[in-house]
Amino acid sequence: MSESTEKKMVRLRSSDGEVFEVEESVAKVAKTLQDMLEEDCADAVIPITCVRAPILTKVIDYCKDQVMISSSSSTTNNPNERTEQERKAWGQKFMEGVDSSTLCELLVASNFLNIEGLLNLGVDKMVSMIQGKYPQEIRDMFNVVNDFTPEEEEEIRNQNAWAFERDPYYKKRSSSK
Amino acid sequence: MEQNLKSGIDSLSRDRISELPETLRLHILSFLPTEDCIRTSLIAKGWRYLWKFVSSLNFNYSDDHTSTALVREREKFLNFVDQVFMLRDSSDLYEFCLYYRSLRKSLSKSTVRSFNLWVAVALKLRAKKLCLHLYPESSVLELPSSRTLEVLSLTWGTINLQNLSQLCELRTLELVAVGAPSESFSNDLFSYCPALETLRFLGCDFSEWSLMCISAPSLKNIFLDECEWDDCVIKVSAPSLQRLHVNDCVWDNDCTIEVSAQRLNSFKYGFRSLPKSFVFQGLVSVDSAVISSLGACFDYDDIEASKVRFMLGGLLNIRKLNLDIDSDVVFERLPPFDCMEELTVPLYHCICDDYVNSVIKFLNSNCKMQTLNISEFVDRSDFHYDGDEHCCSQVNGRQKFTLHLLKKLVVKFWKRDDKEIEWVELLKSNSPHLNEVIRINSFGQEDEEEGMEDEEEEEDMEDEGGQWPG
16 A cells, blocks of 8 residues: 555557556456466567557556555455445446447457456446347447348247347346345 | 547447457346347347357246236246247256246146256256246245256245255255245255255244254355244354354344354344344354344343343454444443454444443453444434533543554545544544554545554553553
8 A cells, every 4th residue: 555665567558559557466457467477478568459548548447446455554454345335336436437339348358358357347237238128229229230131030039029029118127036 | 538438430330249259248148137138139140149058047927917818928938938948059057047926826737847847957958056936935846956056046945945955066055935934944954965055044934933953064154134033943053154144134032043153254143133142152263243233223222232242242252343233332231352353333323422432442441452443424413522512421522532452443434524534533633553544435445545653552552451441
């Protein structure tokens, strides 16, 4: 927490060429980077080829937070440890305002970099966006082009009629109890 | 930030969801109810067959009581699930969950037959997790033996509990009831589950039971949530038990809990009522305990305070105590704890100085106490601690108490205001050895940190500890 001795820095380059300098501990939140750093095969700038700068910024924000909550001045008691409630609130705040396109990019990034916590946040958000929606609504949300012919569409609908016929907005989805 | 994120050249109009790697899309689909999952097959060609490879099946049906064609609706649902099982790829299944609520008094034979079939297929596909929540309850299904099943969540009566012994890999068992369990289990039932680690009862009404024994060789966690007992002896005997969490249970008349668990590490007890007595045997390993009253205005009389005292009295080695009870009577009754290092208290609205006094006294009577956590300031409009006339006690001056032992203060703020800051200042100015103050905001982030320079405390404190009346 307090100013420790000089911190080792790591440099990351996004797909669009921007270079980010972060503390090693921050980079190591990403398992993929951790492995690279531990095998010492990352001396200069690590290229993160599938992640654009604005997304990488967000990813780094996440990693910084993880470092903050996992580090602690004493081993017995970590004041930054979050309760379930706080974790949820924090996660919600972090994902707030993330649009569908950004969400997809975040998912790709956290998947590639192997950051489980961020991946889970993204998946949760994605699930809540898709659940209870009709195909057309999902297409609109994510700019998906419908490449089915009307006949094909009809065939699929008939095959699993039950999944399509009920209006999801009026269906009560009672949770487990 | 948002603008910045959007600023990619083509990011706005690109179909990014279909570009996600297939494994990732499958992962996302596995969290959706199967119905939604299948609906995605119509998004575009790249999605058409994806659902067949999803490793979890999750069905949810309940009778719509306004419908006039219930029989047909039920039939349709059964056909739908049948079809999903048939059309699905034959790859391994991770979980099969079925929530089924029918208005019938009991399930029809054909329905039960379908359920049995699905369960059999799911287990054949090496399912690791099975949730069967069926209403009406007590619709006994056949449970084939399984070497893969690890998690089982059931409404009471779904299977004959004696069959549990056929599940050699079962690690987690959750039993849910909306009322009284339709059958009892024998005392040694769980002894036959060699791998069972977690046991949870939810919403069960055990009022008719006079004795309940839970013992299992490898049981690590017991969760009792929203259950009810009446005049019952509950015996827990588990050599490997690490966690015992009791939440919002009701104890009528003379209930007793006997716990014998040498490795028990964490004890949580959230309550509106307390059983008559706790008998804790050999709970030498309990490191942390959380005791919280769930009733907002729980009235503590001497009897209740004694019960809490008695309960905690059996946990003499605890290092961390979270006592979420705003009653000075309870604090007054607590014995000193030799190992306690950390106390967490809430500050609720009805606190008066008597409470603060009793906390201070308690802090000073435990010789290793170093850390005080204060969490969730909700509303302290009646909270006067600075010489106000409403004060009912003697703490009304900043010099009147000293926290001799306190080294660390952690304050979890939900909102900051002058009162909170004032209160922290008060504690700070009366704790000569305090060297760390940490404030955390409602998102669990550290607000600001203060290191205090005066550090000449340390060793000599231990000897003095315990002698300060507060």
